[in-house]
Amino acid sequence: MKEKRIKIIKDGPYLVGGNIPLAKEKITEDEKGYLLKWEKIADFPKQETHSLCRCGESKNAPFCDGAHMKASCDLIETADNASLKSRAEKIEGEELVLFDVPKLCAAGHFCTRAGGAWDLVRTKSDDPEKNKIAIQEACDCPSGRLVMVDKKTGQEIEPGFEPSISVVEDEVAGVSGPIWVKGKIQIEGSDGTLYELRNRVALCRCGQSNNKPFCDGSHIAVRFSDNQNI
Ligand code: FES
Numbered sequence: 001m002k003e004k005r006i007k008i009i010k011d012g013p014y015l016v017g018g019n020i021p022l023a024k025e026k027i028t029e030d031e032k033g034y035l036l037k038w039e040k041i042a043d044f045p046k047q048e049t050h051s052l053c054r055c056g057e058s059k060n061a062p063f064c065d066g067a068h069m070k071a072s073c074d075l076i077e078t079a080d081n082a083s084l085k086s087r088a089e090k091i092e093g094e095e096l097v098l099f100d101v102p103k104l105c106a107a108g109h110f111c112t113r114a115g116g117a118w119d120l121v122r123t124k125s126d127d128p129e130k131n132k133i134a135i136q137e138a139c140d141c142p143s144g145r146l147v148m149v150d151k152k153t154g155q156e157i158e159p160g161f162e163p164s165i166s167v168v169e170d171e172v173a174g175v176s177g178p179i180w181v182k183g184k185i186q187i188e189g190s191d192g193t194l195y196e197l198r199n200r201v202a203l204c205r206c207g208q209s210n211n212k213p214f215c216d217g218s219h220i221a222v223r224f225s226d227n228q229n230i
Pocket residue numbers: 012013014052053054055056057058063064065066067068069
């Protein structure tokens with residue numbers, strides 16, 4: 001597979017093609033335990049193609065080792081494939097509009113600082129930092145649940161990602177998180193359906209999401225189960 005693409009294999013892994021860089025990033029926090037930050041902790045050797053586990057049972061995570069053949073979880077894709085904006089809740093402020101699809105929440109918790117992205121957008125204030133924090137919170141959201149739009153221009157305010165993938169370790173919650181897909185990499189469902197091309201997407205890798213292939217934060221619950229492989 002030369003093209004940069006993630007192909008979902010029925011009842012199996014994510015087949016990643018096109019020599020896409022793969023890294024490991026962790027969610028960490030500042031010295032006051034307040035500001036959440038992304039920090040890269042490893043780069044994996046580049047491979048033309050590889051398979052990433054989506055059942056959460058591989059002993060060679062984040063790569064597939066065939067354990068899905070005996071996995072207990074159901075890997076059927078159930079996510080709505082309508083465009084994000086067509087199904088998002090719209091929060092309008094004076095200068096910003098926030099689009100929100102809660103079902104896509106990957107529990108990164110970047111959006112809760114300083115009252116949360118929603119209130120920061122809604123609240124009238126002369127504080128120049130307010131919009132800056134709201135934009136940062138939306139842009140740090142790995143799943144792209146939150147998309148910020150400049151009200152005047154109608155343009156999305158997005159981080160400039162190159163096509164790349166990171167497996168997430170959530171140091172704050174003490175659990176492994178989703179597969180963070182950046183830079184508009186096409187994701188193809190097991191039946192050939194093409195998901196909306198987006199700058200930020202979080203894919204489930206614990207096998208427990210109720211919105212597959214996307215993460216819905218269920219890995220937080222997996223921490224308390226006996227599945228330690230992801
Ligand atoms: S998808 Fe193959 S081991 Fe998990």
